[in-house]
Amino acid sequence: MPVAPDLEIAFLKLYGDVELLDHCVKELAKQISDAVEVLVGAEAGGILLTHGVATATGLPCAIARKKRRPHMVSPVSVTVGTIGTPGLQELFLDDADQRLIAGRRVAVIDEVLSSGATQQAMTTLVAQAGGQVVQTLVVATEGERRADVTHLVHLPVNPSEVC
Numbered sequence: 001m002p003v004a005p006d007l008e009i010a011f012l013k014l015y016g017d018v019e020l021l022d023h024c025v026k027e028l029a030k031q032i033s034d035a036v037e038v039l040v041g042a043e044a045g046g047i048l049l050t051h052g053v054a055t056a057t058g059l060p061c062a063i064a065r066k067k068r069r070p071h072m073v074s075p076v077s078v079t080v081g082t083i084g085t086p087g088l089q090e091l092f093l094d095d096a097d098q099r100l101i102a103g104r105r106v107a108v109i110d111e112v113l114s115s116g117a118t119q120q121a122m123t124t125l126v127a128q129a130g131g132q133v134v135q136t137l138v139v140a141t142e143g144e145r146r147a148d149v150t151h152l153v154h155l156p157v158n159p160s161e162v163c
């Protein structure tokens with residue numbers, strides 16, 4: 001998909017592809033660190049993966065939502081601009097999710113890490129809830145190689161890297 005006049009990036013679509021989603025869930029679940037106590041994903045791309053990995057591992061999970069909802073009495077929030085969605089978005093963790101995360105070691109799960117903005121925002125959000133991100137897992141890293149991020153595939157954006 002185009003993200004700038006002279007740049008197109010791959011679009012990873014897990015929604016609706018049950019076989020691919022199930023495969024990614026199984027592979028990510030195998031790579032969850034023993035230190036992890038709670039899984040946290042971001043709406044929307046992280047919801048299905050986080051739920052799947054929680055089911056596979058038995059770990060509790062929380063989802064950061066992109067709109068403040070009426071049940072969120074004292075949410076924590078961050079602002080983020082991702083590479084694939086124009087404009088700024090907000091991520092919210094509700095009160096119950098903050099209690100789940102407080103004092104715990106967290107794995108953040110997402111479809112793609114591209115600019116890294118969402119990973120940084122999720123790390124900030126989890127810290128605001130009193131937790132610590134100890135692992136980030138994504139199906140695909142994109143652009144810069146990230147040895148610190150558990151990933152299943154790497155998608156280059158530089159055309160010369162594509163074979």
Ligand SMILES: O=P(O)(O)OC[C@H]1O[C@H](OP(=O)(O)OP(=O)(O)O)[C@H](O)[C@@H]1O
Nearest residue numbers: 044045082083085113114115116117118
């Ligand atoms: O590394 P980054 O530049 O932050 O990009 C990665 C993020 O982009 C997508 O979210 P996005 O909010 O664009 O779309 P979604 O609501 O469909 O998940 C994806 O699900 C990641 O969360």
